Amino acid sequence: MADRAGFANRSPALARRAVTMLLACITLAGAAHIPAFDIDTTCSEFDRFVTYVNRARAGSPDYGYSATDAAILYKVTGDTSYARLAIATVEEQVTAAESSITAAARPDVAFDSYLYVGEMIRDVALTYDWAYDRLTPAQRTRWRAYADQAIYNVWNPSSAVWGSTSFPWSGWSIDNPGNNYHYSFLEATMYWAVASQNQTWMDYVRDNKLPPLISYFQGLPGGGSLEGTGYGTSHKRLFELYGFWKSATGQDLAAQSTHCRKSIDYWRHATVPTLDYFAPIGDQARVSDAPLYDYQRALVVRAILQSPGTPEAGRGMWWLNHISIRQMSSAFNLKDNIYRLPDPEVRSTDLAYYAPVLGDLFARTSWDTNAVWLHMKAGLFEESHAHEDQGSFSIYHNGWQAVTENIHTHSGIQQGTEVHNVIRFVKSDSTVIGQAPSSSRACSLSYQDDGQVLTARADLSNAYANEPNVNTWIRRLVFDRSANVITVRDSFSLVAANARAVWQLNTPTQPVVSGDSVIVGDLVVKSLDAAVQTLLLEWSTVDADEYRSGWKIELSRTDAAMVFNVRIRVTTPSTWVPQAVRPVRRVSSGRGASMPVCHLSVYALNGVRMDGSVAGPAGLRVVRFGAGQGSAARGVVVVR
Numbered sequence: 001m002a003d004r005a006g007f008a009n010r011s012p013a014l015a016r017r018a019v020t021m022l023l024a025c026i027t028l029a030g031a032a033h034i035p036a037f038d039i040d041t042t043c044s045e046f047d048r049f050v051t052y053v054n055r056a057r058a059g060s061p062d063y064g065y066s067a068t069d070a071a072i073l074y075k076v077t078g079d080t081s082y083a084r085l086a087i088a089t090v091e092e093q094v095t096a097a098e099s100s101i102t103a104a105a106r107p108d109v110a111f112d113s114y115l116y117v118g119e120m121i122r123d124v125a126l127t128y129d130w131a132y133d134r135l136t137p138a139q140r141t142r143w144r145a146y147a148d149q150a151i152y153n154v155w156n157p158s159s160a161v162w163g164s165t166s167f168p169w170s171g172w173s174i175d176n177p178g179n180n181y182h183y184s185f186l187e188a189t190m191y192w193a194v195a196s197q198n199q200t201w202m203d204y205v206r207d208n209k210l211p212p213l214i215s216y217f218q219g220l221p222g223g224g225s226l227e228g229t230g231y232g233t234s235h236k237r238l239f240e241l242y243g244f245w246k247s248a249t250g251q252d253l254a255a256q257s258t259h260c261r262k263s264i265d266y267w268r269h270a271t272v273p274t275l276d277y278f279a280p281i282g283d284q285a286r287v288s289d290a291p292l293y294d295y296q297r298a299l300v301v302r303a304i305l306q307s308p309g310t311p312e313a314g315r316g317m318w319w320l321n322h323i324s325i326r327q328m329s330s331a332f333n334l335k336d337n338i339y340r341l342p343d344p345e346v347r348s349t350d351l352a353y354y355a356p357v358l359g360d361l362f363a364r365t366s367w368d369t370n371a372v373w374l375h376m377k378a379g380l381f382e383e384s385h386a387h388e389d390q391g392s393f394s395i396y397h398n399g400w401q402a403v404t405e406n407i408h409t410h411s412g413i414q415q416g417t418e419v420h421n422v423i424r425f426v427k428s429d430s431t432v433i434g435q436a437p438s439s440s441r442a443c444s445l446s447y448q449d450d451g452q453v454l455t456a457r458a459d460l461s462n463a464y465a466n467e468p469n470v471n472t473w474i475r476r477l478v479f480d481r482s483a484n485v486i487t488v489r490d491s492f493s494l495v496a497a498n499a500r501a502v503w504q505l506n507t508p509t510q511p512v513v514s515g516d517s518v519i520v521g522d523l524v525v526k527s528l529d530a531a532v533q534t535l536l537l538e539w540s541t542v543d544a545d546e547y548r549s550g551w552k553i554e555l556s557r558t559d560a561a562m563v564f565n566v567r568i569r570v571t572t573p574s575t576w577v578p579q580a581v582r583p584v585r586r587v588s589s590g591r592g593a594s595m596p597v598c599h600l601s602v603y604a605l606n607g608v609r610m611d612g613s614v615a616g617p618a619g620l621r622v623v624r625f626g627a628g629q630g631s632a633a634r635g636v637v638v639v640r
Contacts, residue, residue: 033194034129035247036075040340045327049073049334057085064332067093067123072335075130083134086127091139093120094146101163109150110162113172117154118187118237121147125195147192151201154185177216178226178383180234186213187241194248206251214256222355223263227385228282229270230412233295235263236336239302246306254306261307262355264316267300269353269362272396273371276324279394280407281360281377283385288412294328298336305339314346321345351481351579352449355379359390359445363454365481366575372397372484376477378445378458381437385413388435389420390443390463391475395486397570401521405506405539408550417504422460423490423564424502424554425470433470433499435463451579454479469499481576483569490564503555503564511536511553518553522572528565531558 040046053073056065067089074082097107109120124147128135135143153160157171173179186209193201225232242254254260270279271292280290287293297320304316320326320341328337352363359379365371373396377389387406395402405419406412417424417435425433443463447456456477464470471493478487492501511520513534518525527534535554539547555564 032129032132033197033248034126034191034244037072038340039072039076039338041076043338045334046338048327048331049338052331052334053082053085057081062331064330065089066119066332067127068119069332069335071123071126071130080134083127083131086123087131087134087139090124090127090143093123094143097146098142101165104163104165106162106167107150110153110160110167110169113169113181114150114154115181115184117150118184118191121150121188122191125191129195144196147188147196148198151189151192154188155204175212177213180227180231180237180385183234183237183241187237190241190245194244210251210253214253217259218257220355220357221258221262222353222358222360223259223261223266224270224355224358224360225383226358226380227383228284228387229278229280229290230282230284230286231383231385232282233299236295236299236302239263239299239306240336242306243302260303261310261312264300264303264307264312264319265353266355266360267296268315268319268348269350269364270360270375271296271319271323273364273367273373274324274369274398275319275322277396277400279360279362279375280404281375281389282383282387283415284406284412286412288409289407292323292325294325294330294333294336297323297325297328298333301337301339301341304341304343308343311346313343315348317341317343317345318347349579351451351576352447352454354445354447357442359443359458361445361447361456363449363479363481365484366577368575370398370572371575372481372570372572374454374479374486376445376456376458378443378460378475380439380442381435381463382439383437386437387415387420388417388463389422390435391422391458391460391473392420393477393486393488394421395523395568395570397522397572399521400508401523401570402505402507402568405547405550405552408508408539408548410546410548414546419506421505423473423475423492424504425464425467425492425494426500426502427469428498428500433464433467436466438462438465441465452480452482452576454481469495471495482574484572484574485570486568488564488566488568492562494562496560496562500556501562501564503566505553505566505568506539507551507553508549510538510551520551520553522570524569524571525553526567526569527555528567529557529561529563531561532556533558 049069050073052062052065053069055062056070067086070082070086070089073079074086097109100107109117124143128140128143132140149162153167155174157169157174160167160169173181174185176182189201189205189209192198193205220226225235239254239260242260246252246254267278272278276292278290278292278296284290300316300320304313307313328334348367351366352361354361357380359377361376362374364373374393376393378391381390389404392404393402394400394404400407402421404421406414416432418432427433441462443458443460445456445458447454458475460473460475461471464473473490473492476489490503494501505525507520507523509521511518513536516526518534533556535556537552537554539550539552555566557564
């Protein structure tokens with residue numbers, strides 16, 4: 001396919017095939033190739049969906065309305081007014097594209113590296129297929145030309161054309177099954193291949209795109225996404241495609257790996273005990289602080305639909321019936337919540353979950369809403385939306401107690417080690433040493449859990465494999481559920497003359513030094529080492545526009561020791577009760593394709609200027625500091 005310059009310049013063989021397919025389409029006029037969706041017309045969400053589409057039919061469409069919405073109701077009800085609505089909506093899209101092409105401009109379907117090609121061509125495909133006998137011959141021809149060209153351009157970026165104008169583009173993620181863009185490209189191609197019965201596209205999907213997709217997700221057996229939980233929500237589209245492709249072709253993509261059904265357990269454990277937020281892993285560009293939304297519900301709905309009768313489906317049903325999003329909050333998402341889900345719910349009882357390769361370990365004291373919840377990360381770091389958070393951990397108890405500062409940012413995409421609960425390594429010139437992405441060198445994590453005490457060991461050395469000043473870093477974490485105590489023990493090896501280490505804990509509320517400990521929220525943080533300096537940073541003093549709130553506790557050694565030992569106690573009665581749990585142990589591994597990573601460009605602690613000191617409480621010495629030359633005081637250093 002890569003040798004074609006565009007549909008206007010197809011080879012004679014391809015032209016003959018196109019004619020054959022056109023005649024087949026004409027012969028099969030009115031015979032739908034896309035099976036009807038298994039809609040539950042008795043559920044309340046379906047009633048809301050009908051009302052939502054009816055507003056569009058009346059000329060007042062809501063935000064996000066699409067031709068797919070109208071096409072679904074036409075297929076379900078047979079009401080031709082919905083067919084006319086879907087046709088009019090697609091005709092508007094195609095006409096606008098033709099106008100852009102005439103003006104030698106890209107049509108909207110090419111916007112943002114074809115990010116929206118999936119939903120736009122799906123609109124065309126469903127309407128073309130389900131309302132085929134209501135289209136004029138001219139419409140069929142124009143719609144086919146538009147959809148074929150859009151899909152050709154996606155997979156052939158260097159030779160992409162619109163009309164007679166060349167429009168090459170980057171080809172971002174056309175060969176990366178781990179990236180959210182890829183699912184949009186697949187959606188457009190798969191839907192249109194089935195709707196148009198274009199054998200070229202059917203063969204291309206089966207022979208070129210599905211084998212690497214299957215192989216990729218066979219390498220993520222624990223579910224989840226290497227993009228994190230923000231962009232990883234795009235798997236709702238992936239799992240929807242699994243269902244569509246199975247119903248249209250009989251090929252069960254979900255059954256080719258455990259990833260789809262295990263993603264149910266992944267998201268169940270990634271959800272905090274109050275069942276309204278999820279672990280903010282990686283970029284959180286939509287909403288920084290990671291509240292549950294329609295997208296996460298839709299993802300689990302789609303995964304359950306592909307995993308009927310499994311234990312994961314039952315546990316997923318429990319999750320759906322107890323999370324804060326019981327029905328879709330945005331009308332344009334209603335079509336993702338109107339399906340029959342026959343599995344009965346099964347209450348969650350497991351207290352830990354580990355996703356290999358991603359390196360995400362989740363643990364909790366119970367499934368009560370006031371339980372203590374923990375997340376630790378050590379795995380493969382390769383995607384552009386992933387963060388420099390290898391070795392990080394988060395703690396939740398009736399709210400975030402320790403968590404990445406990224407949730408308090410305006411952008412939600414601060415990726416550097418500075419904002420995560422890791423050890424920050426700093427060169428002698430105050431340059432922060434970043435963690436480097438790699439497709440071949442993953443960090444590793446192993447853990448043991450007897451039901452009361454979970455012990456994890458993470459080797460984070462590979463995060464700094466390209467950094468000569470950091471030789472090794474091992475983090476051990478012990479979570480005693482009965483005592484609500486988390487002990488973090490770090491050992492590392494540096495080129496001492498060239499680098500230093502700072503232990504970090506980001507918190508939503510202001511920390512207060514009390515004796516030999518730091519009190520913050522429900523946490524009591526105590527260093528178990530001698531010769532440790534404590535620094536408290538208010539993030540808004542770094543950049544008030546970006547960092548809207550949040551604090552950070554930093555510990556540094558005044559001696560040459562290359563260890564940190566810190567005990568963190570959650571000051572609340574434990575919800576843990578003894579259970580018969582077989583000890584488990586898992587070890588992560590990595591694979592994938594390397595991606596670029598962004599870094600925080602300015603950090604207030606670089607080039608610190610001391611500008612005075614005052615007496616501190618309890619015999620401590622408190623040193624004020626500024627963020628750079630000539631700056632005002634920005635925080636305090638507590639020196640023991």
